[in-house]
Amino acid sequence: MTPSHPRHPGELVFTLLLIAGTLLVGREAVRISGLSGPSSPGFGPLAMVAVVLLGLAYAAVRALLDRPAEREPIVVRLRRLGAAVLPPPVLGAIPVLVLYLIGLELVGFVLATFLFLLVSIVLLDRGRPIRAALVAAGTVGIIWLLFQQIFQVLLP
Amino acid sequence: METALGYFLMSWLDPYLLVLVAVGTLAGIYIGAIPGLSVTMAVSILISFTYAWDTNEALALMVGIYMGGVYGGSRSAILLNIPGAPAAIATALDGYPLAQLGEAGRAIGVTTVVSFVGGFVGIGALALAAPLVAEVSLMFAPRDYMLLGVMGLLLVASLSGESLVKGVVAGAIGILVSMVGLDTMTAQPRLTFGSTALLGGVSYVAVMIGMFGVAEALAQLHNLAAPVVKQQVDRIVPSVGTVLRHLPLALRSSAIGVWIGALPGTGGDIAALMAYDHARKSVKNPTRPFGQGAYEGLVAPESANNAAVGGAFIPMLTLGIPGDAVTAVIIAALFIHGLKPGPNLMVDTPHLFWFTVGNLTLANVFMLVFGLTGIRLFAKIVEVPKAILLPIVVVLSVVGAYAINNSLTDVWWAVGFGILGYVLKTYGYQLGPIVLGVILGPIVEANFRRTMITVHDSWLGFALELVSHPITLVLTVGIVLSALRGTPLWPRLVAKLRRSAGTASG
Numbered sequence: 001m002t003p004s005h006p007r008h009p010g011e012l013v014f015t016l017l018l019i020a021g022t023l024l025v026g027r028e029a030v031r032i033s034g035l036s037g038p039s040s041p042g043f044g045p046l047a048m049v050a051v052v053l054l055g056l057a058y059a060a061v062r063a064l065l066d067r068p069a070e071r072e073p074i075v076v077r078l079r080r081l082g083a084a085v086l087p088p089p090v091l092g093a094i095p096v097l098v099l100y101l102i103g104l105e106l107v108g109f110v111l112a113t114f115l116f117l118l119v120s121i122v123l124l125d126r127g128r129p130i131r132a133a134l135v136a137a138g139t140v141g142i143i144w145l146l147f148q149q150i151f152q153v154l155l156p
Numbered sequence: 157m158e159t160a161l162g163y164f165l166m167s168w169l170d171p172y173l174l175v176l177v178a179v180g181t182l183a184g185i186y187i188g189a190i191p192g193l194s195v196t197m198a199v200s201i202l203i204s205f206t207y208a209w210d211t212n213e214a215l216a217l218m219v220g221i222y223m224g225g226v227y228g229g230s231r232s233a234i235l236l237n238i239p240g241a242p243a244a245i246a247t248a249l250d251g252y253p254l255a256q257l258g259e260a261g262r263a264i265g266v267t268t269v270v271s272f273v274g275g276f277v278g279i280g281a282l283a284l285a286a287p288l289v290a291e292v293s294l295m296f297a298p299r300d301y302m303l304l305g306v307m308g309l310l311l312v313a314s315l316s317g318e319s320l321v322k323g324v325v326a327g328a329i330g331i332l333v334s335m336v337g338l339d340t341m342t343a344q345p346r347l348t349f350g351s352t353a354l355l356g357g358v359s360y361v362a363v364m365i366g367m368f369g370v371a372e373a374l375a376q377l378h379n380l381a382a383p384v385v386k387q388q389v390d391r392i393v394p395s396v397g398t399v400l401r402h403l404p405l406a407l408r409s410s411a412i413g414v415w416i417g418a419l420p421g422t423g424g425d426i427a428a429l430m431a432y433d434h435a436r437k438s439v440k441n442p443t444r445p446f447g448q449g450a451y452e453g454l455v456a457p458e459s460a461n462n463a464a465v466g467g468a469f470i471p472m473l474t475l476g477i478p479g480d481a482v483t484a485v486i487i488a489a490l491f492i493h494g495l496k497p498g499p500n501l502m503v504d505t506p507h508l509f510w511f512t513v514g515n516l517t518l519a520n521v522f523m524l525v526f527g528l529t530g531i532r533l534f535a536k537i538v539e540v541p542k543a544i545l546l547p548i549v550v551v552l553s554v555v556g557a558y559a560i561n562n563s564l565t566d567v568w569w570a571v572g573f574g575i576l577g578y579v580l581k582t583y584g585y586q587l588g589p590i591v592l593g594v595i596l597g598p599i600v601e602a603n604f605r606r607t608m609i610t611v612h613d614s615w616l617g618f619a620l621e622l623v624s625h626p627i628t629l630v631l632t633v634g635i636v637l638s639a640l641r642g643t644p645l646w647p648r649l650v651a652k653l654r655r656s657a658g659t660a661s662g
Contacts, residue, residue, distance in 0.1 A: 008582065008583050008584065011583055014579070014583055015583075025332060025347060028347050028348075028349055029346075029347065032339075032344060032345075032346050032347075033344070037608070037613040038604075038605075038608045038613055038615070038618075039605045039608035039609045039613055041339040041341065041342050041344045041346060042346070043605075044331075044335055044601040044604070044605070045332065045335050045346055045347055048328045048331050048332045048335070049332070051324065051325070051328040052325050052328045052329060052332070055321045055322070055324055055325035055328070056325060058321050059321060059322065059325070084582065085579065085582050085583075087377070087378060089377040089378075089380055090374055090377050090378070090578070093374060093377060094374075094575060097370075097550065097571060097575075098571075100550075100554070101554075101564070101567060101568060101571060104554070104564060104567070105564060113551055113554075116547065116550075116551065117547050117548070117551065120546075120547035120550075121543055121544055121547055124377070124380060124542075124543035124546070124547070125541065125543035125544065135544055139548055139551070143551065143552075143555065147205065147555055147559075152208065153204075153205055153555070153559045154558070154559065154562050155555060155558070156554065156555070156558040156564060156567065
């Protein structure tokens with residue numbers, strides 16, 4: 001019933017990272033009310049941490065068992081990881097997104113959004129800066145008009 | 157009865173609400189038709205914009221978007237071989253071959269009419285079944301709500317991802333997120349890591365926008381290079397003969413859609429795949445072989461996924477348990493507007509039920525009208541490049557997250573959950589169970605603790621509670637079966653049962 005899926009590149013490392021993060025949450029869960037009764041406020045978080053840890057342990061074992069018989073060179077493995085998890089568009093988009101949020105605090109919504117759209121569209125659309133600038137300006141204008149003026153929503 | 161009719165016709169007679177349903181349906185069809193945009197994404201982002209609105213207006217818009225969006229996904233499935241929504245995955249199997257044969261217009265016409273039929277079956281089932289379910293649900297004890305929540309999580313975990321284990325992990329992560337902040341029973345801080353900023357908990361709307369908006373946009377960046385195929389679309393209104401020929405299958409598939417939609421946690425996507433499978437097994441002489449442009453391959457999933465819309469509202473309005481991801485978001489919207497979905501919703505605010513049924517019916521009619529008339533425009537809209545569309549989705553997610561509390565903290569949460577959701581999704585952990593966990597977590601935990609208090613924290617007493625009433629017993633058995641279904645034991649069990657059945661009959 002449970003179909004066998006090939007291991008995703010970097011799955012074991014990712015699972016181990018999730019386990020480490022869950023253990024941190026588990027330490028915080030123990031602090032709530034220790035190991036007292038099931039109706040105590042700490043029981044639910046501890047139970048969920050246990051479920052996540054058990055599931056992740058199973059996923060880690062599966063990832064270990066599904067390891068290819070022949071180890072590929074590290075460069076090949078990193079390339080496969082990049083293609084599957086962080087292909088160039090995603091690798092570029094995440095820092096641009098974080099910079100956008102910082103920009104919202106520093107220069108306000110209109111300018112930060114215009115620059116974010118301009119840079120993102122130029123990067124994803126491979127060039128065409130004039131078209132990108134027109135689309136970015138038009139989008140900011142429409143969003144400002146629609147949300148600020150019609151929906152009366154405050155913009156960042 | 158007259159009062160119910162009055163509530164039902166509210167949106168039909170109020171020009172403002174009528175326009176909102178129409179705009180919602182039209183927007184839903186567009187959003188559903190554009191690959192990369194989903195109804196769940198749209199409704200999640202929209203919630204924060206409708207904070208200040210009247211509840212009726214917000215609901216009218218959202219119901220329109222939901223109904224239109226489920227149908228709209230078929231457009232890009234037929235025209236581009238890219239399902240615009242998960243519910244249209246099965247549609248692409250025969251829809252795209254039909255477009256390649258030059259029958260895109262006819263395929264869209266048939267799809268529109270059977271979606272309309274399915275929509276009506278779902279709404280009819282909602283109108284008939286919900287009041288009965290609500291009456292039964294008044295007998296529910298806390299343990300039953302806990303079991304329903306667990307069942308919803310298990311169902312969505314087992315059916316939506318690559319493995320049950322990953323689905324359960326995703327659901328448990330969602331529940332953990334819902335537990336951050338002050339405990340609702342004892343006001344004790346939980347999982348706050350000593351930060352006062354976390355005392356108020358994590359905004360579930362920010363989680364939804366992150367998971368369904370930002371994470372989806374990042375995931376869509378993988379398919380930037382998908383080619384756009386321009387289709388010639390002409391005559392689309394199908395003949396009466398064609399409709400009548402496919403009507404029996406449409407009705408059977410609609411019944412599947414209602415049933416799957418009404419199960420907590422499962423929605424149009426699973427209903428469509430099951431209906432497609434049913435069509436393949438039950439139709440002996442399809443118009444063409446399945447997978448090569450059989451109209452039956454369009455009729456089954458499209459009638460089922462629209463029927464699932466009405467079905468999904470049944471557990472939502474009567475039990476407060478979402479039927480699928482979109483109804484989970486709509487539940488969040490009702491909470492925001494001070495309403496508590498559940499058995500008391502139909503007692504305290506009966507108008508809301510008939511108002512929703514009226515909205516769904518109206519949206520279904522608008523869907524038929526827009527679907528059969530706006531064809532050329534839709535063909536154009538699905539051609540918008542993703543390089544332009546996806547950054548705009550991110551900006552809308554940012555605006556939506558900010559609108560929750562006018563705070564940039566929620567924007568950081570949304571983006572943080574978006575990036576986490578993207579990585580989880582890449583590794584096979586579905587995002588639906590996480591969001592469902594966030595919504596169902598408090599229901600499951602609070603009712604579990606209430607049950608535990610009544611049995612004085614005794615596990616034996618708790619186990620006896622799980623089989624103490626016929627309703628509870630049915631739910632417990634349902635959970636055990638759902639859990640078994642995702643394990644390797646299930647096929648062996650089924651094979652053994654078949655063998656013993658064969659021996660008995662032979």
